[in-house]
Structures are given as structure tokens and as C-alpha cells.
Amino acid sequence: MSIILGHRGASGYAPENTLEAFRLAMDMGADGFELDVHLSRDGELIVMHDETVDRTTDGSGQIQSFTLKELKRLDASNGMPQYKGAKIPTLGELYDLIRDTRHLVNVEIKTDQIVYPGIAEKVLKLEQEKGMEGRILYSSFNHYTLQELRQIKPDVKYGILYSDGLFEPWKYAKSIGAAYIHPHWRTLLYPGMIEGSLAAGIGINPWTVNDEGIMELCIRHGIGVITNYPDKALAIRDTK
DSSP: OOOEEEETTTTTTSOTTSHHHHHHHHHHTOSEEEEEEEEOTTSOEEEOSSSBSTTTSSOOSBGGGSOHHHHTTSOOOTTOGGGTTOOOOBHHHHHHHHTTSOOEEEEEEOOSSSOOTTHHHHHHHHHHHTTOTTSEEEEESOHHHHHHHHHHOTTOOEEEEEOSOOSSHHHHHHHTTOSEEEEBGGGGGSTTHHHHHHHTTOEEOOBOOOSHHHHHHHHHHTOOEEESOHHHHHHHHHTO
16 A cells, blocks of 8 residues: 655645644644755754755755754744744654654655765664654665665665666665665656566655646555645545
């Protein structure tokens, strides 16, 4: 059965990567969430997509230039007045929110533009401290980061993020120990891509699936759906 993950929470309806968006995805019945992590100046794991706070908050500058205390002063409502006052969460705060639930988390480590020293160790340590073992799947566009995770924790589960037409991606995934591929949804339309990956035992979690026709394709094949609109994907899955 397809796993439905709220992309940065239910970000089609609430400010992305906020606790408000994650709570809404939970209320809708999502199986879990996809989110992004960076490091603050004082080494805290910060849940935000961009390297800067400019687009989604009332602040300006790189996340790595702020302390956690400074980040918490910002409004992260991202132009949604009904959510005015929403705050930037830490990864630990999200884990605290869902610790006693069944929800899964896809943690994207944002080292494709800024390589944050020690971030791999930090996310694995937090997973253990918060009792989240077995519920976290890591991903990154920086596949060196994924190998760093594997060196620290050989049984770690991760997916390779990519956006272009990687040929026979299941072979590459196997070569670096990845259990999943996390491609842009358009690559699902390449001949044999879905079938080849599944036949090789490699799971697929495409992003960002907001088109209902592509949702239906994913659900028909039993692959994951990372979407801003988990309610729409769930409605399709419920009819299958």
C-alpha cells in the first residue's frame, strides 16, 4: 500500500515546515511527513527548506547565521494570515509532537548547497535520543551525506534524491546501499522506471506529487506519495 507523506506537512493549506502544517497532515490521516533540516549557528537542527529565512518568514539571512533563539523570534506564517505567529520548529520539537503516534518522517538533509559539519551525527543521535528508531527515512541531494550516515550507522535507511533522468536508478541505488529512490515525479513516466525499481527491491517515494492523475499512478503501483495535499492522495487511496 502506498505511504502518503505530507510534503513539509500539509503545506498546501498551512505554512510549510511548521508544527501547524504537520498537525494538519496528521489530522488529515497522513502516514507521515517529509521535511528538511539545516543547522543554526549554535548547532541546532532547524526544520526549514531554504538555506535562508527570506521566503517563508519575516526575517532575512542564512539559517546558519542565526542562533535558535534568534530564529524563534521570526514569524514563519509565510503569508498566511490565519497562521500569524507560527514559529520555525526544531527537529526535536517535531519528534516530541509525534513520539506517541505511528507517523513516519522522511528527513531531507539539506547539504546540497551548504555542507553543515556534523549534521549526519546530529540527526542520528537525535533519532536515538527521541526513541524514533525505525520511523525515520533519510534523504539528500548530496549523496556523500548519505554515505556519511551509512558509515556511522550501517543499517540506516535512506533514499537518493534526484530530479533528472537518471538511467536505471535502481542500479545506482543498490550500488550505494540505498533502499529507496526519491525522484522528481516526472521521471515516473520514463519507460520501465517504476517496474525496474520495484523488481530490484528498491522503493520509490517521488516528489512533489500534487497532480491527482500522478497520485493515482503512484497508488496503483503501491509506491509512495510525497504531496502538499495529503487529503487528496488519501481520498484516492481509500477508493482502491
